[in-house]
Amino acid sequence: MSEHAPPVHGDCDARFVAVRTAFEENFRDRGELGAAVSVTVGGETVVDLWGGWADPGRTRAWERDTLVNVWSTTKGPVALCAHILADRGLLDLDAPVADYWPEFAAAGKEGVLVRHLLSHRAGLAGLREPHSLAEFYDWELTTSRLAATEPWWEPGTRSGYHASTYGFLVGEVVRRVSGLLPSAFLEREVTGPLGIDFTIGLPEKEAGRAAELVPPPAAPAGEQAAVFAQLTPVAIAALTNPLLGAADAMSPEWRAAEIPAANGHGTARAIAALYGVFAGRGTYGGRRVLSAEAVERVRExxxxxxxxxxxxxxxxxxxxxxxxxxxxxxxSYGPNPRAYGHDGFGGSCGLADPEAGVSMGYVMNRMGPRIADDPRKTALIDALYSAL
Structure with missing residues (x-):
């Protein structure tokens, strides 16, 4: 390790030393600033490492309990909320969304099914009308606009990543069925009972634990223009309405809002635990959260x-x-094609592999330019599977 690479802290089972090596190489060779990685096998933690800096000025060390906004890695826990309700017979994934959210039937959406929301096939990847950041923070306004809008394509026929709208769509169904927003439902049913250090949004009293996000390096103006020119209207709506960046995700307004597609805050340990519910075929920490059948349904x-x-x-x-x-x-989540997970904008990820009994959480604060498959994540996954 070069003298510029910060020390790595935590524990790593001798069998998984390759993961520690890859984690150290992320700092030395792949531009890592601050990060953590956690791996469970059979529900037992075998890797729990952290290192680097929680701020770009390198004045705050990344600690064992440092939190960070994990962007779309939040979507996994939100899906878990819906599947818990389905597992209890309170939500039918093959029912029309309008059965639970009557206003949603507007603009030809009466045939959109709950499974279409979960699989990004509802045709509502973005709003057609301009939607400001302040409006984005307004749950009632955003969900009412989604209920009123028409799909961009025939629902159920194709996927189109619902980057920001996913959390409002699935989350409103969770709210209509349970009476709770996803943040409160997740805390009541999962993170509270299991002691998992993860929240949707971030309570003000925890702000001092949060790492500062560093935005991805800006591409040259000509390159940006070329990429933008390739985007379809639906992609522009999904990715830029509103346009979100690292600075937004550190504002008090963002942290106070309910944005279940993107503003989950947690540790790598927490991500490994949440995705560990899937890896453990519904059981984690000695508690059954989902039935084994429900876990199979998640990866259908x-x-x-x-x-x-x-x-x-x-x-x-x-x-x-x-x-x-x-x-x-x-x-993307290891050599098992039926393993599954979710990445967050800039690099974070949660992984579940029920066949191997493995889950992984990776979080960081220096964002890379990719929406998925960041090289740092890929190096950690490759190392993990090389040790199994």
């Missing part, structure tokens, strides 16, 4: 396609299951 593929929002960026077909992405032939 809904069909491969070139995603209507991310297709140009990925350049290959992907498959979204009922709330998470399948690892597939490219191995």
């Amino acid at each position: 593929g809904q069909g491969k396609c070139l995603d209507l929002v991310l297709g140009a960026g990925f350049g290959h077909e992907t498959e979204i299951a009922l709330g998470l992405w399948l690892s597939g032939p490219r191995g």
Whole structure:
């Protein structure tokens, strides 16, 4: 390790020393600033490492309990909320959304099913009308606009990544069924009972534990223009209405809002625990959260396609299951094509592999330019599977 690489703290089972090595290499070779990684096997933590800095000025060390906004890695826990309700017979994934949210039937959406929301196939990847950041923080306004809008494509036929709208859509169904917003439901049913250090939004009293996000490096203006020119209207709506950045995710307004697609805050340990519910076939920490049948349902593929929002960026077909992405032939979540997980903008990720009994959480504060498959995450996953 070079003298510029910060020391790594925590514990790592001798069997998984390759993960520690990859984590150290992320700092030395891949531009890591501050980060943490946690791995469970059979529900037992075998890797729990952290290191680096919680701020770009390198004045605050990344500690064992440092929190960070994990962007879309939040979507996994939100899907978990919906699947808990379905597992209890309170939510039918094959029922029309309008059965639970009557206003949603507007603009030809009476046939949109709950499974279409979970699998990004509802055709509502973004709003058609301009939606400001202040409006984005308003739950009632955002969900009412989504209920009133017409789909961009025929629901159920293709996936188009619902980058920001996913949390409002799935979250409003959770609220209509349970009476609780996803943040409160997740705390009552999962994170509270299991002692998992993860919240949707961030209580003001915890702000001192939060790492500062560093935005991805800006591409040259000409390159940005070329990328933007390739975007379809639905991709522009999904990714830029409103346009979100690192600074927004550190504001008091963001932290106080309910944004279940993107403003989860937690440790790598917490991410590994939440995705560990899936890896443990519904059981984690000695508590059953989902039935084994429900865990299988979560990874029920809904069909491969070139995603209507991310297709140009990925350049290959992907498959979204009922709330998470399948690892597939490219191995985004390891060599098991039926492993599944979710990445967050800039690099974070949660992974579940029920066959191997493995879960992983990775969080960081220096954001990379990719929406998924950051090289730092890929190095950690490769190291993990090399040790199994």
